[in-house]
Amino acid sequence: MISGAEAKHIGRALESVAGWASEIIVVLNADVQDGTEEIATGYGAKVFREPWKGFKDQKNSAAQKANQEWILGLDADEVVSSELRTEIQKVFSEGCKLEQFSAFSMPRLSWCCGQWIRHGDWYPDWQVRLWRKNAAQWEGGNIHEKLTINGRVGQLHGDLLHFSLDNLDRHLTKISVYSNCFAQDRIAQKYKPDIFDLVVRPFWRFVRCYLFRGGFCDGWVGFYLAWQTAFACLIRYAKVREALSNNTICLTSPSSSSPVTPVH
Secondary structure: OEEOOOOOOHHHHHHOOOOOOOOOEEEEEOOOOOOHHHHHHHOOOEEEEEOOOOHHHHHHHHHHOOOOOEEEOOEOOEEEOHHHHHHHHHHHHHOHHHHHOOEEEEOEEEEEOOEEEOOHHHOOOOEEEEEEHHHEEEEOOOOOOEEEEOOOEEEOOOOEEEOOOOOHHHHHHHHHHHHHHHHHHHHHOOOOOOHHHHHHHHHHHHHHHHHHOOHHHHHHHHHHHHHHHHHHHHHHHHHHHHHHHHOOOOOOOHHHOOOOOOOO
């Protein structure tokens, strides 16, 4: 696990693996002073303080510290459900799947505005989080880091629970932080957004999320998330245009908060 200032959430995440994980490793941002470290050590975690290097490098650093052959990667606001834990334990007790696959993906179920989101762009939101140590590495840019696997990826069906949004203010903060990371990546690639990026992409994101992927089934929250998806898409590309126009960009580092999944 990598973490920022997550005293409010990390205990729930660590409790879901304590007692059955062989070891718990947390790479904590060097500037965190909210008690996250004390909570982590209380669950038997080995805590390593490191300056923020970006998601990809921070996650690779955590994985390199693992002593076991297989690694389960979590964010501080995620919880292994009892169904997923049972399924993982079954995979290891039987052993046959461990010979067939180098990693396993699992569906992630997110909690937002008082309910589980089971449709739209938010579910099943497959995540590769269990992998053989020497068969995978985090790669990519500042925001779209991805676990590259050398070998076959199997599927687990128990949910990884994601408590990503305590309130809408936190959601809006994430949009701001991740849009800055997105803009930094695109500028490095010398990408200049056009009318397609500023108009067609956001509109399509809403239609895809709300209509084609059934976001309407999640009630008013599904409607909000579809518009949020479109807005997040628009502001990302708008920030790239702004930065290119001003020849600068203000980057808000997420180093003092928990790494979380970018808004879709």
